[in-house]
Amino acid sequence: MREAIASELFKTLRRRMTYIILGAMAVLVTMFYVILWLRLRQGPDPTVASQVRYESLRQGMSFENVVSYALELERFFATLLCVVFTATMMGNEYDWRTAGLVLSRGVRRRDFVAAKVLVSLGFIVVMVTFGFLVAMACSAWFTNLYHLSYGTFSVARAWNVVASIGRTSFVIVPLVLMSLLFATIWRSAGQAVGFSLGFFFLESIFTGLLDTASGFLGKIPEALLNVNAAAVMSANGAVQGDTGGGGPLGGGSSGGPSVLRGAAVLSAWLVVFLVVSFWRFERRDVQE
Amino acid sequence: MKSYGETRAVQGVDLVVEKGHVYGVLGPNGSGKSTTVRLLLGLARPDAGEVQLFGESLTEHGPELLKRVGAVVEAPACIPYLSGRDNLRLLEKYVPNRGEAGIEEALARVHLTDAAHRKFKTYSLGMKQRLGIAAAILHDPELIILDEPSNGLDPQGTREVRELIPELAAEGRTIVLCSHLLHEVEQVCDAVAIFQNGRVIAEGPTAQLMGESARLEVQIADLEAAESLLRKSPWATAVSRQNGSIFIAGAGMQAADVNRLLATNGLYASVLRPLKHSLEEVFFELTGEDTNA
Numbered sequence: 001m002r003e004a005i006a007s008e009l010f011k012t013l014r015r016r017m018t019y020i021i022l023g024a025m026a027v028l029v030t031m032f033y034v035i036l037w038l039r040l041r042q043g044p045d046p047t048v049a050s051q052v053r054y055e056s057l058r059q060g061m062s063f064e065n066v067v068s069y070a071l072e073l074e075r076f077f078a079t080l081l082c083v084v085f086t087a088t089m090m091g092n093e094y095d096w097r098t099a100g101l102v103l104s105r106g107v108r109r110r111d112f113v114a115a116k117v118l119v120s121l122g123f124i125v126v127m128v129t130f131g132f133l134v135a136m137a138c139s140a141w142f143t144n145l146y147h148l149s150y151g152t153f154s155v156a157r158a159w160n161v162v163a164s165i166g167r168t169s170f171v172i173v174p175l176v177l178m179s180l181l182f183a184t185i186w187r188s189a190g191q192a193v194g195f196s197l198g199f200f201f202l203e204s205i206f207t208g209l210l211d212t213a214s215g216f217l218g219k220i221p222e223a224l225l226n227v228n229a230a231a232v233m234s235a236n237g238a239v240q241g242d243t244g245g246g247g248p249l250g251g252g253s254s255g256g257p258s259v260l261r262g263a264a265v266l267s268a269w270l271v272v273f274l275v276v277s278f279w280r281f282e283r284r285d286v287q288e
Numbered sequence: 289m290k291s292y293g294e295t296r297a298v299q300g301v302d303l304v305v306e307k308g309h310v311y312g313v314l315g316p317n318g319s320g321k322s323t324t325v326r327l328l329l330g331l332a333r334p335d336a337g338e339v340q341l342f343g344e345s346l347t348e349h350g351p352e353l354l355k356r357v358g359a360v361v362e363a364p365a366c367i368p369y370l371s372g373r374d375n376l377r378l379l380e381k382y383v384p385n386r387g388e389a390g391i392e393e394a395l396a397r398v399h400l401t402d403a404a405h406r407k408f409k410t411y412s413l414g415m416k417q418r419l420g421i422a423a424a425i426l427h428d429p430e431l432i433i434l435d436e437p438s439n440g441l442d443p444q445g446t447r448e449v450r451e452l453i454p455e456l457a458a459e460g461r462t463i464v465l466c467s468h469l470l471h472e473v474e475q476v477c478d479a480v481a482i483f484q485n486g487r488v489i490a491e492g493p494t495a496q497l498m499g500e501s502a503r504l505e506v507q508i509a510d511l512e513a514a515e516s517l518l519r520k521s522p523w524a525t526a527v528s529r530q531n532g533s534i535f536i537a538g539a540g541m542q543a544a545d546v547n548r549l550l551a552t553n554g555l556y557a558s559v560l561r562p563l564k565h566s567l568e569e570v571f572f573e574l575t576g577e578d579t580n581a
Contacts (some may be wrong), residue, residue, distance in 0.1 A: 003382055106383060
């Protein structure tokens with residue numbers, strides 16, 4: 001197992017895609033802050049609603065709110081990028097037939113998949129942390145520029161940052177494992193990326209339609225990923241001064257499941273994806 | 289047994305390969321030889337029955353058994369963004385053996401040391417094939433399975449591979465060589481199995497397989513008497529006359545025996561020439577494949 005993890009890390013660290021994905025994260029986060037800055041430079045419209053929204057944006061950009069604001073933003077970007085990372089990590093082994101090369105040398109199938117899962121989980125944490133550092137830098141610059149609040153620096157705040165990064169990483173895991181599962185089933189990176197990201201985008205559309213439904217239909221979103229991820233993310237805290245924007249991408253949880261229930265449902269999905277991935281890979285033909 | 293849909297790819301294959309021998313696996317496309325290799329390497333799962341390697345169950349002892357095997361299955365498989373050397377380093381990380389020394393030795397053996405720093409994706413097909421062979425021998429395996437190792441190689445590369453195979457066998461390794469190059473198999477293999485429709489239709493030492501259908505050409509003054517005499521001989525299964533020569537076919541027949549028989553009956557051959565079938569002729573005869581195809 002140790003050998004499989006070392007080998008997977010060796011591949012990951014020498015893979016250009018790893019750095020491209022991290023670079024893409026930095027660019028996306030920076031671009032988002034720059035676009036907000038350009039918007040703030042125009043000043044608020046005369047309407048009250050616009051002034052409230054303007055103030056909300058200003059507060060979101062402040063260093064004081066970087067945890068809740070930046071991590072909500074990151075959840076979206078990191079999910080896209082980590083799904084691509086993991087699906088290609090598994091799918092390419094089929095495309096290049098390197099899975100067969102490795103397994104034919106006596107590497108256990110479960111070790112092969114477990115190493116990929118562990119490196120993927122590690123990459124999610126690295127990705128979220130890296131994106132957060134970029135967001136912190138952007139936020140500090142804007143806070144200085146607009147004389148906003150840095151908040152108070154304390155050990156409790158530092159722990160909150162660590163916990164928030166952990167929560168954000170956790171909500172990304174189920175979709176990443178979904179991409180691993182479908183890369184294993186279809187032996188293709190492209191199809192796994194397509195399906196997982198398709199699910200990611202379409203889920204919110206379909207659950208949005210079901211939000212107003214009653215009975216069984218109304219309960220469906222609570223069993224899926226998006227609502228529960230939002231519930232867990234709500235524990236990262238709300239942006240001070242935000243009056244209902246629900247974070248930079250307008251998400252957020254109001255009246256949804258509790259943090260604990262959200263975490264339980266996500267954990268259940270995570271386990272299902274993991275178990276089926278291992279089971280399928282253990283039994284399937286690696287090369288036909 | 290292994291099936292793909294309605295097609296039964298492999299059924300009841302039992303190959304006995306002597307340690308240190310080079311064993312050829314021949315068969316038309318779709319005859320089941322590549323599926324057999326995949327089953328042996330644990331890359332495909334049998335639908336029924338059990339795969340055994342070194343006399344032990346692959347299901348029960350797969351990882352331990354496969355550590356004793358090196359293989360190139362179809363085209364060589366490596367990570368395109370890694371250099372040749374890093375690809376071998378990666379395999380060394382998965383299954384540690386002799387470290388950098390083993391890597392350099394494997395690269396030198398396939399004449400890739402100078403190009404080892406280049407990325408795999410920049411390699412020519414022949415270089416990729418050679419790196420595949422280096423990967424197969426890296427962990428010092430007892431059994432090496434080479435599926436079409438000369439694919440894409442230029443004549444020089446093909447010759448190098450042909451020379452490398454007996455060298456590896458001389459070190460006590462057992463080689464299983466799947467190849468479409470019948471001439472190559474005839475040259476390097478001690479024994480051969482011929483596959484058709486997922487089964488082994490012929491197996492045995494190469495010389496024996498070729499010799500089983502050996503023929504002799506006899507040129508002699510008294511054709512009538514010689515033909516009559518040879519038809520009564522115990523080893524001739526077929527005797528025919530063509531263009532002033534007699535052709536005798538039979539298993540285990542020796543030219544000296546024929547010569548002795550003729551001479552003791554006062555008949556003296558002016559020409560007595562063994563006409564051995566090539567492996568190619570044996571292959572096409574057994575598989576019924578069209579030689580012009």
